[in-house]
Amino acid sequence: MSAEEQKAQPETENEATTSDIEVDASTVDSTPSDADVPAHGEDVSLEELVAQLAASQEEIAKLKDAVIRSEAEMQNIRRRAEKDVEAAHKFSQEKLIKELLPVLDNLERALEASTGEETGAAKAVLEGVELTHKSFSDTLVKAAVVALNPVGETFDPQLHQAMSMVPNPDVPANTVIAVVQKGYSLHGRLVRPAMVMVSSGGPTSTHIDETA
Structure with a gap:
């Protein structure tokens, strides 16, 4: 090989190497960078953010209401339990x-x-x-037991039990004129009604007003 051919050969190799480098650089430059790709979820409008905030506030309001209702129900249960205990003690x-x-x-x-x-x-x-x-x-x-001896009182079907009716024009109708057996109540609750005789108000009247 002559000296001129030896000089020409390296230049050819250098040109090929440079060409390869330029192709690789071109390939690298054509690839999009991470900065050019938008991140997922970043494109959110102001309206969507406002809607999400409103939904969150509504959910918080519902949870707060549920807590208030739960506390109120617990108070009601506590009061009912106290009343039941008090009633059990009284009666x-x-x-x-x-x-x-x-x-x-x-x-x-x-x-x-x-x-x-x-x-x-x-x-x-x-x-x-x-x-x-x-x-x-x-x-x-x-x-706390109270006797019911309703002589002279108006007949009360809630407290009295009529045994008989007696005509008596001198006494208003539906008036208790005699007590056959006393009645009794416990803390205001009727334990036994009073058995009574009631005036009918006159010889022709024979009706007891059970709603008196």
Whole structure:
């Protein structure tokens, strides 16, 4: 190989290498950079942001309302429970008192049957009955038991039970003129109605006003 051919050969190789470099550079330059690609989700309008904020505020308002309702319901449950406990405490002895009332009735009948002229052993027994009756009555009063003895009052079907009707022109109709058996209430609740005799107001009137 001559000296001129040796000089020409490197130039050809250099040209080829330069060409390859230029192609690679061209390829790199044609590839889009990350800065040219828009990020996902960045293109959000102001209207959409406002709508999202409004939806979030509405959800917060709903949650707040739910919390308030829950607290109110808990307060109602607590109050109902307190009332139930109070009622259970007040009326826990109602059944027992109802069963004891006939004993009190018998004591009162014994006192009514006395003539007041008893002597000796009979007088001592009568005094014992009187003391027993007083002690029994005082105990019921302490337990908030109130006797219903409605002589002269207007007949009340909620509190009284009419046993008979008696014509009496001197007494207004639907008036209680006699009590056959006393009634009793416990803390305002009727335990036993009073058994009564009611005036019909005259010989021709025989109707009791049950709604009085």
